[in-house]
Amino acid sequence: MNHNVIRMQDVRAAQAWPSREETQRKLDRRSAIAQRHRSDDSRGVAERFEQSVRDFAGRVCLRYGDATFTYAELNALANRVAHAAHAQGVRCGDTVAICMENRPAFFVLHLGFAKIGATVSFLNTNLPGKPLRHALQTTGARLVVVGEECLASFDNPECRGVVPCWLWPDDERPASEALRALCALDLAALAGAAPEHDPPASWRAGLVAGQTAVHIFTSGTTGLPKAAVISHLRWLVTGDVMQATMDVRPDDVFYCFLPLYHGAAALSAGATAFAAGASLVLRRKFSKREFWNDVRRCGITICQYVGEICRYLLSEAPRADDRTHTLRALVGAGMSTETWDAFVRRFGKLDIYEGWGATEANVNTINVDNRVGSCGRVPFWHKTSLRIVRYDVETDSHPRDADGFMIPCAPGEVGEALGMIGDGNGNLISRFDGYTSAEATERKILRNVLCPGDSWWSSGDLLRYDEDGYCYFVDRIGDTFRWKSENVSTMEVADSLGDLPGLESITVYGVQVPGMEGRAGMAALVMQPGRAFDPGAFYALTCQRVPRYAAPLFVRIADTADLTSTFKLRKVDLQREGYDPALVRDPLYVRDERAGTYVPFAPAAVQRALGA
Secondary structure (H helix, E strand, C coil), X not given: CXXXXXXXXXXXXXXXXXXHHHHHHHHHHHHHHHCCCCCCCCXXXXXXXXXXXXXXXXXXXXXXXXXXXXXXXXXXXXXXXXXXXXXXXXXXXXXXXXECCCCHHXXXXXXXXXXXXXXXXXXXXXXXXXXXXXXXXXXXXCEEEEEHXXXXXXCCCCCCCCCCEEEECCCCCCCCHHHHCCCCEEHHXXXXXXXXXXXXXXXXXXXXXXXXXXXEECCCCCCCCCEEEEEHXXXXXXXXXXHHHCCCCXXXXXXXXXXXXXXXXXXXXXXXXXXXXXXXXXXXXXXXXXHHHHHHHHCCCXXXXXXXXXXXXXXXXXXXXXXXXXXXXXXXXXXXXXXXXXXXXXXXXXXXXXXXXXXXXCCCEECCCCCCCCCEXXXXXXXXXXXXXXXXXCCCECCECCCCCECECCCCCCEEEEEECCCHHHCCCCCCCCECCHHHHHHCEEECCCCCCCXXXXXEEEEEECCCCEEEEEEECCCCEEECCEEECHHHHHHHXXXXXXXXXXXXXXXXXXXXXXXXXXXXXXXXCCCCCCHHHHHHHHHHXXXXXXXXXXXXXXXXXXXXXXXXXXXHHHHHHCCCCCCCCCCEEEEEXXXXXXXXXXXXXXXXXXXX
């Protein structure tokens, strides 16, 4: 359906891509590194960082604004936290929550509690009352260290008094004395008077790599947040494997603007930088206007992205120095084929490590061949625990064969990605740690999938692969919808229409239409400042790029994109509001086939569109 993909396939066909054996050798190297770590190892996050301090003591570890911290300096600050918290009764095996925006203190606290052997729960700084209380309770946190900038979230009946709050001040965003009074003590003040030397390893006696290091909350858009369990093993393996994958060296500089409570920042960036002795440039929040200034000023070489980040960077006006920068690699997920192509054409050749997975996933893919649009390759299916099985969007079920088992997809077929669950034989491969909630963990497991008694992690993601084994993300289950008896991928439609002149962002989703089967397509567009929506041009683009059944029936012109805190487009509220003018205050348009354009919303126009 995606004509952009077809155009890029023409480009790919003219290039010489690695053989299956060449790609497999790269993947085997990653696997061999992962298997060096065992769940019963006594080394964890604290041991890894202290080794990096010994190896890279004088190198810059962290940069924030004009401030820099060497590995030795960051270690000393973390040691102060460990000694102060231990004096207050925090012990190995305790769970401590952190609620803080991106700033150096986040790493100081994370590493400090790791040195005690405590599990650290990274709280989403955007959670309101009830979800925030649930997050504290579901992790079993005995206390929460709150950055001064986040204190207002705890000043409500849902959260007040759930667990003790310890303060960590913020010179940039000081709070009122009334908010500061919510805290039982000022941990920063206590740490300032504590020793700087490494705490004794005996504080972590009995801790092994298979135990929980951190909780990272999944970034869902509905329901209460789920705390994914991230072991020390997972943290160590991620750092080592990604270091080898991207050939990260001590002189590399990572750029971290994604929220530190998110897996991409905490694992892919943080763990990898520490493993390699590299530097990490920390920004409080993403800024598309400052992105390239930061890259040039700080000599950034590697950047983690998610969601709409790269599309936003392309929406900035071209500059003469677009190709004058130090960036050599991007790593992340959610970059469309169209955006990838445009990004490289504008900013120059980069290694782009587009991947697929999830915070809690027991399987993942990553594009080690720089093949445009792909999220990874499976050269030989018998060498992976990933399977893509048929999924029926209309019945929300997996078809099964005559023996009652799910059916693996053939090349080109769209299906759900699953990860085989095993005990890992002491290592991370195929191990599924799930969530702090046993019920939530069980809901993500499918049984008797390909043989009697087997169990698989259900990703909820639709993928497909081509004849060469390259995989492509299609959509989330629930986002793909049926219209006119056809499946419509919201992501593919958005990718196909994403280069409309003047467009800043596009969100495609299905909406219910009374009396009609399935859901009709709707697109929420955000135009760049000073650019107006051209309904005729958008109609013409849909005719060129997507099948008629996939063309959005309704269009909503919004002022800003509705994004999650991790830059993923949020569709739940948009779907709920649909095209009801009583709920939608934005300008609405309806597709008009006879006029060859989109026309302002009116009941008569809707009837014409539905009858077309």
